[in-house]
Amino acid sequence: MLKIEDKLGRRFEKLRISLLNSCNFSCIYCVDNEFDENANLQPDQNGADKSISVEEFTQLIQAVHRLTGLKSVRLTGGEPLLYSNLYPLIENIKKLGINDIRLTTNAFFLKENAEKLVNAGVNSINISVDAIDNKTFGKIIRRSDTSRVFQGIEVAAKAGLNIKLNAVIMRGKNDSQIVPLLDYATELGVKIRYLELMKMGHLYHSENGLFFPEKEILSTIQEKYEIEEMKREHASTAHYWRTSNGGVFGIIANESTPFCHDCNRLRLDSNGYFFGCLSNAHGEKLMPYIDNEQLLAEKLKGLLLLKQAVKFHGSELSMRNIGG
Ligand code: SAM
Ligand code: SF4
Numbered sequence: 001m002l003k004i005e006d007k008l009g010r011r012f013e014k015l016r017i018s019l020l021n022s023c024n025f026s027c028i029y030c031v032d033n034e035f036d037e038n039a040n041l042q043p044d045q046n047g048a049d050k051s052i053s054v055e056e057f058t059q060l061i062q063a064v065h066r067l068t069g070l071k072s073v074r075l076t077g078g079e080p081l082l083y084s085n086l087y088p089l090i091e092n093i094k095k096l097g098i099n100d101i102r103l104t105t106n107a108f109f110l111k112e113n114a115e116k117l118v119n120a121g122v123n124s125i126n127i128s129v130d131a132i133d134n135k136t137f138g139k140i141i142r143r144s145d146t147s148r149v150f151q152g153i154e155v156a157a158k159a160g161l162n163i164k165l166n167a168v169i170m171r172g173k174n175d176s177q178i179v180p181l182l183d184y185a186t187e188l189g190v191k192i193r194y195l196e197l198m199k200m201g202h203l204y205h206s207e208n209g210l211f212f213p214e215k216e217i218l219s220t221i222q223e224k225y226e227i228e229e230m231k232r233e234h235a236s237t238a239h240y241w242r243t244s245n246g247g248v249f250g251i252i253a254n255e256s257t258p259f260c261h262d263c264n265r266l267r268l269d270s271n272g273y274f275f276g277c278l279s280n281a282h283g284e285k286l287m288p289y290i291d292n293e294q295l296l297a298e299k300l301k302g303l304l305l306l307k308q309a310v311k312f313h314g315s316e317l318s319m320r321n322i323g324g
Contacts, residue, residue, distance in 0.1 A: 110152030201318025276303030
């Protein structure tokens, strides 16, 4: 296998795929305006025709896997449970010998998919839940009823999926929900990760007045619990702490505690463009090179060189395009 590594020793080991860039939610940090036409999207009406085909996704993953020996693939979007060819794609990825397949979802369609995901061999899922309070949560995702998210989480937990919750914390929007979210996760026996708001898409040129830093998340939790920091795993996006009542929470602090130095992620969007770094909007189509190992390796090395040395600087691409 050709060595595709940069001078910091970073390699591509994890692939994140944005299966489609459409979504039935319009979260305020991800989508500029409300997408009325998307709010009622159902699986199978998902605009998957705008994405490259399952065969193309498979060919691209296979070619990259041959050169990099991918350890895991995360399926995301947009909303991956809206992608009509999700299960055939998972089957194809398994056939390539990649068994660690994960998914990130808003959980709206999780109730009806949890069992299917287990049967398809998906190991773990990340679920976005930005508040416990319906009104607060609804204003963030721009929907009036958030109950399906919680039903989805509970069904997924019962089905045996390994779950992590993700909450983007924003000043004045949901910072009041930090402790209620932690208590909910602890009761359910799952980890929660708080994300610092990232300047992506329509937020790229904003003042970022909503930004709520790691140290304030920590002090909010410390008002209620004693906490103990845990050891960070290699290439982990989050730092984790244990609380005095047995909960575990993480913080993904792009701004306060950047983690670019050992980043091992490669991204693929729904149009077939690969991205080496979240902070670099340059995408590369690799389909023309899948049968030429030498050229493909050079292209991948080029993408690796786009990684930031220290920290994320924002991007004009929205997370739902590049795959969160
Ligand atoms: N629709 C799925 C979901 O929401 O979980 C998957 C795609 S979403 C783009 C993936 C993750 O990106 C979510 O956890 C979401 O909260 C996060 N995200 C999107 N925009 C963000 C931003 N500007 N800053 C921080 N996190 C963001
Ligand atoms: Fe949809 Fe996820 Fe973006 Fe929210 S964060 S709009 S659920 S893609």
